[in-house]
Amino acid sequence: MLLMLSMLFLIPALRYHYVVDDLSVLAATERLKIQKPKNVLIYLWKVFRGQAYWEDKNCRAIAHGMTIIIHSVVCVLIYYAFGRTEISYMAAVLFALHPNNTEVSVWVSGKCYGTTTAVILALWCFPLLAPLVFFFAPVGLVYFNGILSPLAFLLHPQYSFVAVFVLWLVYTRAKKMFTVEGNPKLSAYVKNKQVLRIHPSKIIIALKFYGYYLLNNLLGLHYSFFQGYMDDFVDTKKGIENSYKPDRYFVVGVLGIASLIYLLITQRGSMVTLGLFWATTNFMMWANFISLGQQYCQNRQGYLANVGLMLMISGLLVQYPLMIGLLCGFYARQLILARRQYGNVFWHFYYPLGDEPEFYYSWLNMGNLQFTRSQFSAAIASYVEAMHLRPNNFKVLFNLSSCAIAKGNIEQGIEFLEKARKADVYAQEKARDEVVSRRMKLINMLIENKMNVRLKVKDIDIVS
Numbered sequence: 233m234l235l236m237l238s239m240l241f242l243i244p245a246l247r248y249h250y251v252v253d254d255l256s257v258l259a260a261t262e263r264l265k266i267q268k269p270k271n272v273l274i275y276l277w278k279v280f281r282g283q284a285y286w287e288d289k290n291c292r293a294i295a296h297g298m299t300i301i302i303h304s305v306v307c308v309l310i311y312y313a314f315g316r317t318e319i320s321y322m323a324a325v326l327f328a329l330h331p332n333n334t335e336v337s338v339w340v341s342g343k344c345y346g347t348t349t350a351v352i353l354a355l356w357c358f359p360l361l362a363p364l365v366f367f368f369a370p371v372g373l374v375y376f377n378g379i380l381s382p383l384a385f386l387l388h389p390q391y392s393f394v395a396v397f398v399l400w401l402v403y404t405r406a407k408k409m410f411t412v413e414g415n416p417k418l419s420a421y422v423k424n425k426q427v428l429r430i431h432p433s434k435i436i437i438a439l440k441f442y443g444y445y446l447l448n449n450l451l452g453l454h455y456s457f458f459q460g461y462m463d464d465f466v467d468t469k470k471g472i473e474n475s476y477k478p479d480r481y482f483v484v485g486v487l488g489i490a491s492l493i494y495l496l497i498t499q500r501g502s503m504v505t506l507g508l509f510w511a512t513t514n515f516m517m518w519a520n521f522i523s524l525g526q527q528y529c530q531n532r533q534g535y536l537a538n539v540g541l542m543l544m545i546s547g548l549l550v551q552y553p554l555m556i557g558l559l560c561g562f563y564a565r566q567l568i569l570a571r572r573q574y575g576n577v578f579w580h581f582y583y584p585l586g587d588e589p590e591f592y593y594s595w596l597n598m599g600n601l602q603f604t605r606s607q608f609s610a611a612i613a614s615y616v617e618a619m620h621l622r623p624n625n626f627k628v629l630f631n632l633s634s635c636a637i638a639k640g641n642i643e644q645g646i647e648f649l650e651k652a653r654k655a656d657v658y659a660q661e662k663a664r665d666e667v668v669s670r671r672m673k674l675i676n677m678l679i680e681n682k683m684n685v686r687l688k689v690k691d692i693d694i695v696s
Contacts, residue, residue: 234304234307234308234311234324234325234328235304235307235308237307237325237328237329238300238303238304238307238328238337239300239304241328241329241564241567241568241571242300242303242337242338242571243300244571244575245296245299245300245337245338245571245574246292246293246296246297246300247289247293248292248296248338248574248575248576249292249575249576249577250285250292250295250340251339251340251574251576251577251580252339252341252457252580253341254282254285254295254339254340254341255577257282257283257284257285257341258285258286258287260284261284261285261286262287266284268286276294279291279294279295279298280298280343282340282341282343282344285340295340296338296340298340298343299336299337299338299339299340299342299343299346300337300338302336302337302343302346302347302350303328303333303336303337303346304328305350306327306346306349306350306353306539307324307325307327307328308324309350309353309354309357310323310324310327310353310539310542310543311323311324312357313353313354313356313357314356314503314506314543318550319503319543319546319547319550320503320543320546322546322549322550322556323507323539323542323543323545323546324542325560326542326545326546326556326559326560326563327538327539327542329560329563329564329567330449330452330538330542330563330567331452331455331563331566331567331569331570332448332449332452332455332531332534332535332538332570333531333535333538334455334531334567334570334571334573334574335457335530335531335532335535336349336532336535338571338574339457339532339574342532342535345377345532345533345535345536346535348377348378348381348536349377349378349535349536349539351378352378352381352384352536353539355394356384356385356388359385359388359390359391359394360391376517377514377517377518377532377533377535377536378536379517380513380514380516380517381513381514381536382394382396383513384506384509384510384513384514384540386509387500387505387506387509387510389501427465427472433476434520436475436476436477436478436482437462437465437475437476437519437520438485438516438519438520439481439482439485439486439489439519440462440475440478440479440481440482440485441462441481441485441515441518441519441520441529442485442488442489442512442515442516442519443480443481443482443483443484443485443486443487443488444461444462444481444484444485444529445515445518445519445529445534445537446484446485446488446511446515446541447481447484448529448531448534449511449531449534449537449538449541450541450545452562452563452566454529454531454587454588455531455566455569455570455573455587456573456583456584456586456587456588456594457530457573457580457583457584458530458584458588458591458593458594458597459529459530459531459588459591460588460590460591460592460593460594461481461529462475462529463591463593464622467622467625467656468656469656488508488512489512491508492505492508492509492512495508495509496509502547503543503544503546503547504543504544504547504548506540506543507540507541507542507543507544507545507546507547508540508541508544509540510537510539510540510543511537511538511539511540511541511544512537512540513537513540514534514536514537514540515534515537517533518533518534545559577601578601581597581598581600581601582598584597585598590621591621592618592619592621592622592625592628593618595614595615595617595618595621596614596615596618596627596628596631596696597696598614599611599612599613599614599615599618599631600631600694600696602614603631603634603635603638603689603694604689604694606638606689608635608638608639611631611635612632612635615628615631615632615635616632619632624651624655624656625655625656626652626655626656626664626695627695627696629648629649629651629652629655630648630649630652630667630668630671630693630694630695631694631695632648633645633646633647633648633649633652633671634692634693634694636648637674637675637678637687637692638687638689638692642675642678642679645675646675649668649671649672649675652664652668653668667693667695670693671693674691674692674693
């Protein structure tokens with residue numbers, strides 16, 4: 233029944249196209265002219281690992297089918313891992329319907345978060361296998377979101393010793409996540425001491441992120457691909473200053489930690505305690521106390537933690553089936569809406585405008601889509617809206633320069649480029665200088681040829 237419930241709502245995804253990171257794999261497959269393997273098992277393995285995608289309906293259906301199957305397996309494992317009780321069954325149903333899980337159950341490149349969750353749940357059933365998995369599993373199997381997951385075994389009824397292996401997992405994985413050498417996303421912020429430093433003041437930031445994740449995943453509030461909360465922490469000096477100011481999510485975070493401490497003292501053996509401890513352990517992986525390599529609050533990062541939250545809700549509401557039914561109905565409604573954003577490229581860029589209309593990046597992405605489709609006037613309108621939300625932003629100003637050049641207005645293109653060069657860029661100078669250098673070469677070439685050059689859209693850089 234759990235398998236059928238999971239698949240019923242996700243079957244339409246079998247007709248979906250590739251989106252975002254999926255498209256980059258598709259482009260690489262075409263660029264490298266990788267042929268489909270004749271061996272079916274090798275073909276399926278390449279698709280499963282995301283090593284190659286091909287532009288045909290069968291491959292897309294297989295790729296999406298894999299994510300749906302992984303999600304369904306996770307739902308079944310939730311039921312079996314936590315004792316095959318009424319609580320675990322309700323938790324599995326809620327998890328199957330949760331709208332925030334679409335970044336794993338639908339988006340093809342999100343499958344690694346699903347495989348990690350399945351492995352952790354399987355180890356909860358067979359803890360003695362944990363040493364083998366933690367020592368020998370490839371990164372693709374136990375992904376970054378599972379680094380702190382062994383701590384959850386501290387509350388395992390019989391095998392809490394397995395939590396010791398968190399030390400090895402953290403050692404082998406954390407250096408790839410929390411160091412500049414291992415995580416290329418951090419290299420842009422090497423001069424940003426606020427982002428990379430470890431300091432007690434960052435506890436405020438950690439609690440704000442934790443509170444955001446906690447509330448968003450309990451209520452299913454935001455389910456678009458990119459979410460804007462605290463995004464400007466890495467983009468602007470003003471954002472860094474504001475990030476240390478407590479807000480409503482900070483209050484939620486403090487209440488969440490206080491509740492966990494209370495439950496650990498008074499109800500250590502309850503499913504509610506286990507659920508909140510499981511969620512907290514795995515949310516804190518992304519709370520950015522150490523660094524801020526992922527400045528966006530993305531739902532796939534909460535997939536593993538969401539298992540615990542659904543367990544907690546079920547434990548609290550087990551005596552109130554009507555409340556569970558209402559929550560299931562709400563999640564199902566949101567799931568239908570959330571699923572659509574992966575239907576095609578247009579929906580993926582359009583959907584955040586409704587979910588996060590005050591987030592400049594939603595408008596920036598829409599402008600980029602319009603630009604690549606040669607809809608330059610529409611792109612300018614989107615970029616201007618983004619500029620209103622994030623004034624003096626390098627990306628927006630640079631892309632306005634691209635639009636001006638595409639429309640043949642070289643003077644305006646130079647004007648926007650000069651503004652972009654002086655724009656608010658905080659510790660990302662290297663990335664900025666590279667695209668600015670290419671733009672200057674393009675402008676010089678256009679001037680030398682007196683604008684008598686036929687440019688293609690792909691010849692004009694845009695940034696995202």
